[in-house]
Amino acid sequence: IGLSENEITDMMAKQKNSFFKCYTQMLQKEPSQKGEVSLSFTIENSGKLSMTEVTASTINNKPFKDCLLEVLRRTEFKPFHGTAIATVFPLKFE
Numbered sequence: 001i002g003l004s005e006n007e008i009t010d011m012m013a014k015q016k017n018s019f020f021k022c023y024t025q026m027l028q029k030e031p032s033q034k035g036e037v038s039l040s041f042t043i044e045n046s047g048k049l050s051m052t053e054v055t056a057s058t059i060n061n062k063p064f065k066d067c068l069l070e071v072l073r074r075t076e077f078k079p080f081h082g083t084a085i086a087t088v089f090p091l092k093f094e
Contacts, residue, residue, distance in 0.1 A: 025064070034093055036058050037065070039068060039069075040055040041072060041089070042085065045081060045084060054069065
């Protein structure tokens with residue numbers, strides 16, 4: 001059995017502080033930035049992520065997006081049986 005929606009949401013919520021560190025770093029250079037970002041990724045059944053990308057962003061700042069992807073790539077889910085899970089996760093920064 002794969003991962004539940006809740007398990008995915010919980011794991012991403014645990015990463016929120018790390019995502020916001022990226023945002024804080026950017027704000028030091030661009031204080032007025034705010035917006036929404038969609039992160040897309042596939043959770044392999046090993047629990048590791050693949051196909052990580054920023055699919056949509058109203059914040060156009062490459063170091064910020066790279067930082068988010070770095071956090072995402074370090075995120076690991078528990079291994080599960082079944083097919084890989086492709087998902088998109090929206091984040092709001094303001």
